[in-house]
Amino acid sequence: MSTNTASTTVISATPGDAGPHGEASGPRRASWAGVVSLGLGIFTLVASEFLPASLLSPIAADLGLTEGAAGQLVTATSIIGIIGGPLVVSALPRVDRRWVMVGLTALAVISNVLVAVAPVFGLMLASRLLLGLAISGFWAMSLAVTSQLVPADRLGRAMTVVNTGLTLATIAAVPAGAILGELIGWRTVFLGAAAVGVIALAVQVLTLPSVPPTGSPSFRTLVRTAARPVVALGVVSIVLIAGGHFAGFTYLRPAFEEIGGVTPATLALLLAAFGVASFVGNLAAGPLADRALHVLVIGAPSAIGAATILYALWGSDPVVSVIAVVVWGAGFGAIPTMVQTWMARVAPDRLESAGGLVVAAFQTAITIGAAVGGVLVDSVGVQAALLGGGVTAVIGGVVLASAKAR
Structure with a gap:
């Protein structure tokens, strides 16, 4: 059947009804607040990913690097993202997805703090690898988690809410980073990103319900x-x-x-x-x-x-x-x-x-x-x-x- 008619399969097997191994666990109420918290998490993660693009000059000057070398802070997150999403999904087959999402957001907070205080480029680069893992894992899990927070026939709308965080971060991160970098310094900008991550973390803890794994991921x-x-x-x-x-x-x-x-x-x-x-x-x-x-x-x-x-x-x-x-x-x-x-x-x-x-x-x-x-x-x-x-x-x-x- 075509992808259009395939939608009947999803509606008849409501994602929210799947238990840890795909078995039925009963209907659950929609949690749009939880969906919003995922969008906030995506915003925090992607904004952190793009911040170095607007701060390359001061970072390079502070650490005695060329701007090309400093630009590897962006490349590192992208490369780890190729394997990070599948790795997170496969490595945590039985952990409540609520805590996986919270943990990945916390990992981004730690990454931004480490970047802000890193005395050498090597530590900064390693910290960005942590961020790449957090971004790819969070985005990879967002589809499955969102599918358990809303009815199947509202999944597209819910993913729009989640991806709004992606869009806003793409629009705002570079200009905001450039302006704030001039005003308060690039290290403080990364501390600010960590603070936003803490807010996202708190919202997720307050709004995300327990979300069991689906389909025996491995x-x-x-x-x-x-x-x-x-x-x-x-x-x-x-x-x-x-x-x-x-x-x-x-x-x-x-x-x-x-x-x-x-x-x-x-x-x-x-x-x-x-x-x-x-x-x-x-x-x-x-x-x-x-x-x-x-x-x-x-x-x-x-x-x-x-x-x-x-x-x-x-x-x-x-x-x-x-x-x-x-x-x-x-x-x-x-x-x-x-x-x-x-x-x-x-x-x-x-x-x-x-x-x-x-x-x-x-x-x-x-x-x-x-x-x-x-x-x-x-x-x-x-x-x-x-x-x-x-x-x-x-x-x-x-x-x-x-x-x-x-």
Whole structure:
């Protein structure tokens, strides 16, 4: 059956009814406060991930490093994320998921404190590896945990709430870090991030109910889930969609400058427009994922592809450039909720393993997309990265839409 009709499977086997090994444990009340606490956790984790991007210069100067070396603080979190999500899911098969989420948030708090007080770069880098593990594990578990907090026919909306934290962090972390770094110093900024993490931790403790593991998660279960043809095809699709996006997005500034000839002021406005559009796209994705997922599966990647190709070819026109940026932002803003809801429909009995695979696919896409995009920018030009990325994203959407659940 198609991914659209597969939703009946999820509704008939309500995720909230699954016990530690997939057995029925009775209905439970929806906990939207718990869903919000997960969104707050995602916000804290992702904001912490992007903070170094706005603080590279003072960090490098303070530790006697080049900015390129300091930039590995961002790379470290991404690399560990490829294995971190599946690792957390497989390594803790019987632990109450409430305490797993709380523990991962606490790990992020510890990471930020260690970065703030680290006297040498080695300790700082090790601390960022802890953050990468926390981010990937938290995001991997968020799908399965959220599915037990709300009715199955509200999962898309719930994931929109969770992913709102991701979108807001992406928009706010870099400018906020830059401003606060100038005012209070970069080490204090990381202490502030730790304080926000403590708030998220407290909200999770107060609002998250007990959430038993589902589907007997283990490394063997993870492998078996990945071996399912529809899941494997979904992972490939995610790599194509997200990789296509990041092939262009990583080089957005040179694209704006070389194609559009924008000034620094205009650059800031375009980036702001992209961020706002991403936020709106995320909000729209939830209801659409619940009611017409098949439309979203084609629409969101197509929006990314159309926008990147439009900007590559006609981005010198101010009106076209604004339209392209807004469409691009809205399309990508819908992607996290779209792929997580899709995975929930094709693998309702393996949500934890499926969530780990989604995170691994995204982190792989970031790494490959940025690398391939860089090769295209250096060898051909930034337009090639936009065109290649756009076409790849569309192909990913077509592959995902063609996947059949059996």
